[in-house]
Each structure stands twice: as structure tokens, then as C-alpha cells.
Amino acid sequence: MDDLKRRWARLEPHLTVVGPDDDRPRPAVLLFHGCGGLREHLPRYAEAAKAAGWRAFTIDSYGPRGWGRAFTLTAVCTGLAFRGYERAGDVLAAIQGISARPDVDATRLALAGWSHGGWSIMEMMSADPAPNTLGVADPGAADLSGVRAVWLAYPYIGPFAFNRMKPWRHCPRVLAVTCKRDHLTTVRNAELVNAMIRDCGAEVESWVAPGTHAFDEPTNNGPMRHDPDLTEESLRRFRAFLTDVAPHV
Structure with a gap:
């Protein structure tokens, strides 16, 4: 089993970095994709972060593992493999690795997850970081104190998300995006989860977007439908959220 340092060594070559063209320490947002990769x-959210003066780091969880889209759609998206509590080690490793960069202000970090990525963030936040859990040998070695905010875009909170109602151990500011026509959860279920996070002491803003799951992804697959106008609103809210978290950049 990887420790955080080895996990980051596997992830880092597949990292995509977008940000202002300088080398001074800036706030950083870590982007975690959905089950489709x-x-x-x-990249549009990364550019929105850049426009707000942030550095954006998109973490590819599949490239280091040699997984293609066909495999992940049939194995990960169905819950057969690589559930959120296993991928949470990628989140921890990215926090540790990116915090060490000289061009990042490690006291001003944000995590952003879409669907499976949001699930992974939530698992990381709620789990007891005992050795050999969350997919890594030393999950407790990551310092979460610099994580100031979390953007949860229609996170998976269905039957396999066993810990969705478990209190978080670190409670930063949260913007939770729920889709009114999400086939994976009801708005009521999402509101219960958001209320639990609030009870931990976190400031939680909830936006119920009048669209389907993955409305901001430019594809139409099954019950999911792309909504260009709603996507623009989501991008606007994402940039405003980051600007509000770290206004002086």
C-alpha cells in the first residue's frame, strides 16, 4: 500500500496546473473529477479559478492507474471498484503534495469535487485517519488545517456512501451544489447531508440547480443532460465562491 509520499509521486506526473503567470504563493484549488474521468x-473551472487569482490543480486519478474511460464507466461508475473511501487517499496525497509547492499558499486551499470526486472529499473529511485506511498507509500525515473551503458539485451520496451522515473532522466553508433532477439522489437526501455538515460547525451554502446530474458536462448520457446556461451560472458561482474565500490575491 502506498504512503502519501509515494501516492503523490504517482499522481504528480498527471497533474494539470492552471494559474497566474508568476511564482508567488497563491491560494490553490484542487479539482477532482467524476467517475467518468x-x-x-x-478546464473551464480551472480558468475560472485563475481569473479569481487562484492556482488550479486538476488531479487525474485514472491516468496513474492506467484506466481508460470504458473501464471506469463500467467499474467505477457502477460502484464495483474504487469507491470514494478508497480514492480519498488521492485527496490526502494531493493536499500534502500541493501544499509543499513554493507557488502555493498552503494556508489557503480549497477542494472541489464533482460527483465521485465530491464523494471522495467527503469520505476524507469524515473518516478516522487510522493507518492503512482511505487507500494509503498513513492518512493521518496530511495536514488539513489549510483547507479553507470545499466545493461539492452534485456529490455522490447514494447507497455506497456509507459515511454520508458521519460528522466531518475538519469543517471548512462549503458550497454544495444539488441538482433538482439528479437521478442519484433526492434533494431531501442532499439537504439532510448538508444539515449534518452544518451541525459540525461549517458554514454551508446550498444551491439547488434546476438541472440533471452533471449538467455542466458537455455530453448527454442517459438521464444526464447538458445545460449551457446553467453551466455558466455554476462557473460564475464557483469563481465568486473562491473570491469570497480569499478576496486578497
């Missing part, structure tokens, strides 16, 4: 909408 890297898709066309994440």
Missing part, C-alpha cells in the same frame, strides 16, 4: 468542463 477528466472531461471538458473541468
Whole structure:
């Protein structure tokens, strides 16, 4: 089993970095894709972060593992493999690795997850970081104190998310995006999860977007439908959220 340092060594070559063209320490947002892997909408969020003066780091969880889209759609998206509590080690390793960069202000970090990525973030936040859990040998070695905010875009909170109602151990500011026509959860279920996070002491803003799951991804697959106008609103809210978290950059 990887420790955090080895896990980061595997992830880092597949990292995509977008940000202002300088080398001074800036706040950083870490982007975690959904179960379908890297898709066309994440670079738009990275650019929105850049426009707010942040550095954006998109973490590819599949490239280091040699997984293609066909495999992940049939194995990960169905819950057969690589559930959120296993991928949480990638989140911890990215926090540790990116915090060490000289061009990052490690006291001003944000995590952003879409669907499976949001699930992984939530598992990381709620789990007891005992050795050999969350997919890594030393999950407790990551320092979460610099994580100031979390963007949860229609996170998976279905039957396999066993810990969705478990209190978080670190409670930063949260913006939770729920889709009114999400086939994977009801708005009521999402509101219960958001209320639990609030009870931990976190400030939680909830936006119920009038669209389907993955409305911001430019594809139409099954019950999911792309909504360009809603995507623009999501991008606007993402940039405003980051600007509000770290206004002086």
C-alpha cells in the first residue's frame, strides 16, 4: 500500500496546473473529477479559478492507474471498484503534495469535487485517519488545517456512501451544489447531508440547480443532460465562491 509520499509521486506526473503567470504563493484549488474521468468542463473551472487569482490543480486519478474511460464507466461508475473511501487517499496525497509547492499558499486551499470526486472529499473529511485506511498507509500525515473551503458539485451520496451522515473532522466553508433532477439522489437526501455538515460547525451554502446530474458536462448520457446556461451560472458561482474565500490575491 502506498504512503502519501509515494501516492503523490504517482499522481504528480498527471497533474494539470492552471494559474497566474508568476511564482508567488497563491491560494490553490484542487479539482477532482467524476467517475467518468477528466472531461471538458473541468478546464473551464480551472480558468475560472485563475481569473479569481487562484492556482488550479486538476488531479487525474485514472491516468496513474492506467484506466481508460470504458473501464471506469463500467467499474467505477457502477460502484464495483474504487469507491470514494478508497480514492480519498488521492485527496490526502494531493493536499500534502500541493501544499509543499513554493507557488502555493498552503494556508489557503480549497477542494472541489464533482460527483465521485465530491464523494471522495467527503469520505476524507469524515473518516478516522487510522493507518492503512482511505487507500494509503498513513492518512493521518496530511495536514488539513489549510483547507479553507470545499466545493461539492452534485456529490455522490447514494447507497455506497456509507459515511454520508458521519460528522466531518475538519469543517471548512462549503458550497454544495444539488441538482433538482439528479437521478442519484433526492434533494431531501442532499439537504439532510448538508444539515449534518452544518451541525459540525461549517458554514454551508446550498444551491439547488434546476438541472440533471452533471449538467455542466458537455455530453448527454442517459438521464444526464447538458445545460449551457446553467453551466455558466455554476462557473460564475464557483469563481465568486473562491473570491469570497480569499478576496486578497
